[in-house]
Amino acid sequence: MRTADVVIIGGGLHGCSTALHLALRGLRPILVEKDYAGRHASGVNAGGVRQLARHIAEIPLSIASMALWENIEDLVGDDCGFSSHGTVLVAESEQELAGFRARVDDLRLKGFAHEELIDHAELKRLVPAVSDDCPGGVVSRRDGAADPFRTTQAFRRRAIERGAAVIEGVSVTGLARNGSVWRVETSDGPIEAPKVVNAAGAWADRIAAQLGEPVPLEVIAPMLMVSSRVPPFIDPVVILRGRKLSFKQLANGTVVIGGGHLAVSYRDENRTVLDWTKLATSARTVWELFPAMREATIVRAWAGIEARMPDEIPVVGPSRTSEGVFHQFGFSAHGFQLGPATGAVMAELVATGATNLPIDGLGIERFKA
Amino acid sequence: MNAVDLASSYDLIVIGGGPAGLAAASLAARAGVSTVLFDENPGVGGQIYRGITSTPVTNRLILGEDYWAGEALANEAEASGAVVVNGATVWSLDPERVVGVSIAGKARLIEARRVIIATGSQERPFPIPGWTLPGVMTAGAAQTVLKAQGLLPDGRTVMAGTGPLMWLLAAQILRAGGKIEAILDTTPRRNFLRASPHLPDFVLSPYFAKGLALLREVKAKVPVRRVSSVAAVGDGKLREVVSDRGRMPADLLLLHQGVVPNVNLALAAGTAHAWNERQLCFQPVLDDHFESSVPGIAVAGDGAGIAGGTAAAERGRIAAIAAVRALKPAAAVPDPQSVRQRLRREEMGRAFLDWLHRPADSFRQPEGDTLACRCEEVTARQVRETADMGCEGPNQMKAFLRCGMGPCQGRLCGLTITELIAAQRKTTPAEVGYYRLRPPVKPITLAELASLPISEAERKAVER
Ligand SMILES: Cc1cc2nc3c(=O)[nH]c(=O)nc-3n(C[C@H](O)[C@@H](O)[C@H](O)COP(=O)(O)OP(=O)(O)OC[C@H]3O[C@@H](n4cnc5c(N)ncnc54)[C@H](O)[C@@H]3O)c2cc1C
Ligand SMILES: Cc1cc2nc3c(=O)[nH]c(=O)nc-3n(C[C@H](O)[C@H](O)[C@H](O)COP(=O)(O)OP(=O)(O)OC[C@H]3O[C@@H](n4cnc5c(N)ncnc54)[C@H](O)[C@@H]3O)c2cc1C
Numbered sequence: 085m086r087t088a089d090v091v092i093i094g095g096g097l098h099g100c101s102t103a104l105h106l107a108l109r110g111l112r113p114i115l116v117e118k119d120y121a122g123r124h125a126s127g128v129n130a131g132g133v134r135q136l137a138r139h140i141a142e143i144p145l146s147i148a149s150m151a152l153w154e155n156i157e158d159l160v161g162d163d164c165g166f167s168s169h170g171t172v173l174v175a176e177s178e179q180e181l182a183g184f185r186a187r188v189d190d191l192r193l194k195g196f197a198h199e200e201l202i203d204h205a206e207l208k209r210l211v212p213a214v215s216d217d218c219p220g221g222v223v224s225r226r227d228g229a230a231d232p233f234r235t236t237q238a239f240r241r242r243a244i245e246r247g248a249a250v251i252e253g254v255s256v257t258g259l260a261r262n263g264s265v266w267r268v269e270t271s272d273g274p275i276e277a278p279k280v281v282n283a284a285g286a287w288a289d290r291i292a293a294q295l296g297e298p299v300p301l302e303v304i305a306p307m308l309m310v311s312s313r314v315p316p317f318i319d320p321v322v323i324l325r326g327r328k329l330s331f332k333q334l335a336n337g338t339v340v341i342g343g344g345h346l347a348v349s350y351r352d353e354n355r356t357v358l359d360w361t362k363l364a365t366s367a368r369t370v371w372e373l374f375p376a377m378r379e380a381t382i383v384r385a386w387a388g389i390e391a392r393m394p395d396e397i398p399v400v401g402p403s404r405t406s407e408g409v410f411h412q413f414g415f416s417a418h419g420f421q422l423g424p425a426t427g428a429v430m431a432e433l434v435a436t437g438a439t440n441l442p443i444d445g446l447g448i449e450r451f452k453a
Numbered sequence: 454m455n456a457v458d459l460a461s462s463y464d465l466i467v468i469g470g471g472p473a474g475l476a477a478a479s480l481a482a483r484a485g486v487s488t489v490l491f492d493e494n495p496g497v498g499g500q501i502y503r504g505i506t507s508t509p510v511t512n513r514l515i516l517g518e519d520y521w522a523g524e525a526l527a528n529e530a531e532a533s534g535a536v537v538v539n540g541a542t543v544w545s546l547d548p549e550r551v552v553g554v555s556i557a558g559k560a561r562l563i564e565a566r567r568v569i570i571a572t573g574s575q576e577r578p579f580p581i582p583g584w585t586l587p588g589v590m591t592a593g594a595a596q597t598v599l600k601a602q603g604l605l606p607d608g609r610t611v612m613a614g615t616g617p618l619m620w621l622l623a624a625q626i627l628r629a630g631g632k633i634e635a636i637l638d639t640t641p642r643r644n645f646l647r648a649s650p651h652l653p654d655f656v657l658s659p660y661f662a663k664g665l666a667l668l669r670e671v672k673a674k675v676p677v678r679r680v681s682s683v684a685a686v687g688d689g690k691l692r693e694v695v696s697d698r699g700r701m702p703a704d705l706l707l708l709h710q711g712v713v714p715n716v717n718l719a720l721a722a723g724t725a726h727a728w729n730e731r732q733l734c735f736q737p738v739l740d741d742h743f744e745s746s747v748p749g750i751a752v753a754g755d756g757a758g759i760a761g762g763t764a765a766a767e768r769g770r771i772a773a774i775a776a777v778r779a780l781k782p783a784a785a786v787p788d789p790q791s792v793r794q795r796l797r798r799e800e801m802g803r804a805f806l807d808w809l810h811r812p813a814d815s816f817r818q819p820e821g822d823t824l825a826c827r828c829e830e831v832t833a834r835q836v837r838e839t840a841d842m843g844c845e846g847p848n849q850m851k852a853f854l855r856c857g858m859g860p861c862q863g864r865l866c867g868l869t870i871t872e873l874i875a876a877q878r879k880t881t882p883a884e885v886g887y888y889r890l891r892p893p894v895k896p897i898t899l900a901e902l903a904s905l906p907i908s909e910a911e912r913k914a915v916e917r
Contacts (some may be wrong), residue, residue, distance in 0.1 A: 311899065383862065
């Protein structure tokens with residue numbers, strides 16, 4: 085029988101980050117991943133490292149993560165392809181801008197200064213390619229982007245170097261209390277550990293259900309498409325609110341176009357079917373907003389399977405029903421940026437039973453029937 | 454026919470207008486099934502009959518009688534009532550049989566009750582040192598230019614490789630008045646041992662006499678050397694071809710080592726594929742009627758596994774008969790038994806040809822600085838080292854090295870990457886698997902995508 089200090093279910097960025105931070109605390113975690121690390125959302129997302137436009141409950145996590153991203157090489161021994169050119173939320177109308185202004189003011193009152201309202205002139209300076217009709221927007225200047233698969237792999241690698249074990253191609257099939265420890269059943273035999281972390285992404289509701297605390301997790305599959313190389317014309321990540329769009333040019337000139345339109349997903353088959361009607365909507369938005377893109381070619385498109393909670397914020401914290409189990413899932417299409425710090429918080433929770441960083445509002449008890 | 458003139462759905466969509474697609478569309482349309490055939494080329498014919506309705510090479514001796522046999526198929530399709538749309542690039546096919554197609558800069562999503570994928574084959578990657586130098590191209594590309602434009606290779610031309618098509622192209626070039634300095638035959642000698650049990654079948658097959666005549670014709674005019682290594686050398690442009698039998702100056706090197714199924718569309722549609730050890734490639738898993746693992750989607754022709762142009766047409770017919778039976782059970786169709794008999798005869802010589810022309814490992818699994826992925830300039834060494842570091846499959850490799858992420862969408866490196874990983878990790882290509890491919894299987898411009906009719910988009914959005 086294998087034993088460990090902690091079993092982590094799921095090898096996305098979150099599971100890998102928690103594994104690393106636990107190992108850094110001197111614990112011996114075993115991470116179990118049914119496919120390979122980064123196979124799902126964590127390896128195929130848009131790579132946006134964004135504090136902008138986050139729900140108030142996850143802002144502390146996001147800010148803590150940002151500090152780790154800015155020194156990511158110190159943490160994982162790889163720069164993860166991280167670069168910082170800011171994120172700009174473009175207002176497409178005066179009315180939209182007024183809404184943004186209210187939000188920025190509200191954040192200030194709560195003590196957060198990372199979002200900054202900008203006028204048309206500053207918008208044009210930051211994003212010269214944007215249409216002249218846009219009255220302004222919001223910028224978060226320290227935001228950036230990184231390479232998602234490389235990042236997940238870097239966390240995985242460093243976790244192993246620091247003493248974690250990572251088992252890939254093996255599924256967790258169940259878990260039950262066995263005296264003072266948890267017996268985690270896997271497709272490759274049981275593992276016993278006093279603590280368990282549920283970082284199973286779009287499959288995490290199944291683990292929660294086994295513990296008698298079902299959650300209304302929705303399986304979604306956000307889509308992305310990437311263009312051929314075009315001459316550099318945009319530095320920051322650009323997002324729209326009204327019309328779903330996120331837009332980013334990589335260093336090699338290709339442009340990643342996303343924004344939350346969804347593919348049809350089949351989580352049991354690890355499969356998604358793209359919805360071209362919605363990708364066409366994104367294409368029309370880009371066509372209107374960025375004339376420079378009109379001649380570009382779409383060379384690839386894909387979707388990643390992800391968990392979305394009804395309130396679009398994650399579940400982070402101890403189980404309500406089962407002592408020793410902790411949840412870390414439901415990142416609702418914006419959990420990549422949160423990976424580095426959420427792992428640290430989980431490790432702290434697992435190791436000490438408490439955390440200094442506020443995670444109020446993220447607990448699983450909010451879904452109690 | 455323009456994108457806007459197409460109906461929003463058809464009983465049958467056939468993708469590809471080579472022998473398989475032409476035969477399938479004709480048969481189905483004649484049985485009264487509403488059929489549309491999409492092919493991205495300006496005219497029908499596919500690879501084997503490329504330019505059949507328009508080629509400037511009118512001297513029938515040059516391309517040969519097997520080429521001109523395509524006329525009948527093209528005429529049959531024309532008369533059948535099938536809607537044949539050329540210049541129509543299919544970039545997406547989903548398991549619900551919604552086909553994304555672009556015609557003259559406009560995109561549409563068209564639905565079908567059945568789909569026959571007849572997208573044929575492509576040349577196997579031939580990653581030798583220097584294969585990306587200007588002056589090095591595939592023999593198939595040279596043949597395309599010959600068929601479509603009547604143009605011959607220029608300058609001192611050397612051919613290298615193996616397989617029946619290489620000899621066919623050599624003969625076509627020579628007949629058209631072109632010159633070839635030498636042919637470097639890369640067929641491994643020991644292949645004959647493996648092939649010989651299949652010799653009796655081969656001798657009885659239609660390929661035997663044709664093949665011998667072709668070899669004789671070419672060897673009478675061109676020196677042929679057996680080699681076990683080939684490299685293209687030059688600075689910014691091909692200067693010489695170096696093999697284990699010496700060096701020779703050259704302006705053009707034509708490479709060819711057989712063809713493999715063009716799997717991109719079938720994979721993107723989610724059909725199951727399996728490794729074919731004899732033909733060293735992935736091919737779709739199909740039943741007797743060429744139906745794939747996805748209901749309503751069949752794959753016919755060389756895309757179903759390499760068997761040649763005549764077999765492609767028969768396979769197209771079998772797939773079409775199955776489609777007609779499903780869609781219009783009362784319609785009259787040709788006797789499938791006689792079609793199957795002809796198909797068996799065509800397939801008879803295949804095992805011998807496949808084993809004989811199976812390219813050596815060294816020509817499929819490059820070493821050192823030889824490029825494995827030319828779009829993203831990834832070397833064989835990088836792939837091998839990354840495999841050693843623990844990378845187990847092509848999708849991870851893609852994420853590590855960006856191989857397969859360029860404009861060719863993995864067509865020119867897919868098999869190489871799979872085989873390199875398998876070799877390095879001492880496992881099989883079947884175990885390693887292939888790239889996970891997604892639409893668009895052909896690049897589509899942002900403008901085309903943006904042109905998808907909004908009404909259609911909204912309608913679909915509601916349906917889903
Ligand atoms: C470069 C090359 C040259 C060849 N030359 C010969 C030859 O001279 N003689 C011979 O006997 N065999 C030749 N072959 C082998 C050949 O493939 C035949 O066996 C035969 O053409 C197979 O017929 P098919 O109908 O399966 O496919 P093909 O004839 O290959 O026809 C497939 C058709 O589908 C079209 N297509 C593919 N993808 C799409 C898409 N996404 N959207 C729209 N259309 C699409 C292609 O443009 C093509 O017209 C050649 C193969 C290759 C790769
Ligand atoms: C297309 C797309 C674009 C996105 N863009 C961004 C962005 O720009 N910025 C941003 O911050 N976020 C973005 N996101 C969201 C982000 O990718 C996710 O929130 C984040 O990666 C979630 O990480 P995770 O570790 O929770 O989940 P995952 O990466 O899904 O990992 C969970 C893992 O658990 C494994 N697993 C599940 N069940 C079991 C079991 N029973 N046994 C063993 N293993 C199991 C799964 O195989 C999976 O690998 C995007 C997401 C997508 C899909």
